[in-house]
Amino acid sequence: MKKIGKASMYLMSSVVMLSVLAACNNEDEAAGVDEDVSGAAMEEYAVGDQFQATEPISFSLLFSDHPNYPYKNDWLLMEEIEERTNVSLDVTVVPMSDYTEKRSLLISSGDAPYIIPKTYPGEEAPFVSSGAILPVSEYLHLMPHFSAAIEEYEMEPYLETLEHEDGNYYILPGMHENVWPDYTLAMRMDILEELNLDVPETWDEVETVLEEMKNAYPDVTPFSDRFTFESTMNIAAPSFGTVAGWGLGNGLMFDHDNEEFYFAPATDAHKEFVTYFNGLVEKGLLDPESVTQEDQQAQQKLVNEDSFVINTNSQTVIDYRNDLNGTVGEGNFEIKKIPVPAGPLGHxxxxxxxxxxxxxxxxxxxxxxxxxxxxxxxxxxxxxxxxEFTKWGVEDVTFTKDSDGNRQLAEDVNYVGLNPAGTKALNVDFGFSGGNLSYGGSTELLHSMMNEEEIEFQEAMLATKEVLPPNPPIKYNAMQLEQSTLLSTPLTDYVRQNTLRFILGTRDLSEWDEYVTELESRGMQNFVDLANSVYSEQ
Structure with a gap:
């Protein structure tokens, strides 16, 4: 039977909740109870309305400070927020490198600002049992735009993954209209053309391409990776039926047919995954230093033409081009993102x-x-x-918009190479398109800051790939969560070590069964049983 999530229940009953709250308020007033928290709130506020406090107010906000565009008090972003909303922000600035630790200390000590952005799903879990953070899903009746996005973007299955034991979620996430794939492989297209090769569509075809590159250039290791190989494992694993790299998580995957969790790194699918990449290493097609080298080292190998393939996102592929211009020469090469290859499970x-x-x-x-x-x-x-405001800034100041609604940066403003002639940076000088206040939204808005090449990649991915459904939530109570963490931490640490050992060949694949036995001795079955027990009782 389908489990109804708390988000759905709140959304469907928002009108009822408003009526009940109004009745409760009337009863409180009659009893002389003062629980008025409306203060400077708008009496009528709905989808499409510009919020503006009825009097000047201030709220405290924690801010993760990026070294490439450090916080400035006089950013146009902050000035415009105050002018449009009548709200000033009392900002506590924390260096990005210390943000997670400082955030935890502030929350635990009770000194955290009211508004705590830049929090990824799952990072709220340690603060739930103490009551230090708000069960935000109880207040959706105050958030018409958030509620509208749930319905418009079909967010229910994703919001359910945020729910805790009490059925609430404690983080208001950024929400995208569609899954946004960014990381993939970048390949030298000119080398493919030289060797009369098509862009590979599967991982088997990737192997064939790498073999042909190696045959033509014996001194080159065609694939030398960055991000310590974590990103490539993350994008490849789903099509093999497993989880790895950045996407390893707690190692659990959900069998939707049998409605139960299992530990993916102990399956035959994971064995097939490591066997494939071990084959690339054994044939000299994948640089074994990929799992240890710094990003700069991997990039330098590409720039020096010691490799032709590397993991990338929409920003780093531009960096590759800029650097290759200096070594290979502009016009003498072509490097592009390819759609994520398909594996044994297909696209x-x-x-x-x-x-x-x-x-x-x-x-x-x-x-x-x-x-x-x-x-x-x-x-x-x-x-x-x-x-649009937090991403693009102020119309006719940082950007313009034509009669068709197309946006363009102002003549003197640049951002991620969209207007190289611009002398001011949208994020550095104005505060827009930063990571604290600008994220999520419509696909149209997301694409609005992409070049034609990236939009082509995004559209190809959306048209040809099936997005796997998310795992349902496991609503542990505080004690169960602690027990689960104690079991999962050593398991996933061991998986990370041995996944790389199998890939690099420092552990022979003939020892796979022994590896699974070692996971069992480290409590794998207890971990899986706990997850399924909690899930079945939800």
């Missing part, structure tokens, strides 16, 4: 419509302007108007 990819989001300090509920704060968060993070 499937993993991914989520969720992005990092916002936690809220539970103390904010006591603030007389709590309702106003929730309306403000709803507008700033989830309204289409504010999404």
């Amino acid at each position: 499937v990819i993993g991914g989520s419509k969720l992005e990092n989001g916002v936690m809220i300090n539970a103390k904010a509920k006591e603030d007389p302007n709590f309702d106003a704060m929730m309306q403000f968060i709803d507008w700033l993070f989830y309204s289409p108007e504010a999404k």
Whole structure:
């Protein structure tokens, strides 16, 4: 039977909730109870409305400071937020490198700002049992834009993955209209053309391409990877039927037919996965240093033509071109992203419509302007108007828009190479398109800052790939969560070590059964049994 998520129940009953709350407020007033938290909130606030507090107010906000575009008090972003909403932000700036640790310390000590962005799903879990952060799903009646996005983007299956034992979720995530694939392989297209090879569509075809490159250039190791091979394992694993690299998580996958979890790194699918990449290493097609080298080393090998293939995203492929211009020479090469290759399961990819989001300090509920704060968060993070604003800036100042709605950066503004002649940077000088306040939204908005090549890649991925459904949530209580963590941590550490050992050949594949036995001795079955027990009782 289908499990109905809390998000769906809140969304369907939002009108009822509003009526009940109104009735409760009337009863409180009659009894002389003062629980007014509406304060500067708008009396009428709905989808499409510009939020503006009824009087000037201020909310505290934690800010992850990126070294490439450090926070400035006089950013146009902050000035415009205050002008449009009547809200000033009291910002606590934390270096990006220390953000996770500092955030934890502030929350644990009770000193965290009210609004805590740049929080990825799962990072809220340690703070739930203490009551330090707000069960935000209980307040969707104050967030019309967020609620509208749930329905428009069909977010229910993804929001269910955020639910905890009490059925609530404690993070307001960034939400994308579609899964947004970015990381894949970049290949030298000119080498493919020289060797009369087509762009590979499967991992088997990737192997064939690498073999032909090696035959033509014996001194080259055609594939030398960056991101310590974590990204490539992450994009490849789903099509083999397993999880690895950045996507390893706790190692669990869900069998939707039998409605139960299993430990993917112990399956034959995982064995097939490591066997494939071990074959690339054994044939001299994949550089074994890929799992240890710094990104700069991998990039230098590509630039020096010691390799022709490397993992990439939409930004790093531009870096590769710029560097290759200096070594190979502009016009003498072509490097592009290829669609993620298909594996034994076909053209499937993993991914989520969720992005990092916002936690809220539970103390904010006591603030007389709590309702106003929730309306403000709803507008700033989830309204289409504010999404364009935080991404592109102010119309006729940082960008222009033609009669068809197409956006273009102002003549003096640049961002990710969209307007190289611009002398000012959209993020550095104005604060827009940063990681704290700008994320999620429509595919149209996402594509609006992509060049034609990247849009072509995105459209090809959406047209040809099936996105695997997310695992359902396992709603552990505090004790169960601690037990699960104690079991999963040594298991996943051991999986990471041995996955790479099998791939590199430092552990022979003949020892696979022994490896599975070692996982069992480390509590694998207890971990899986706990997950299924909790899931079945939800």
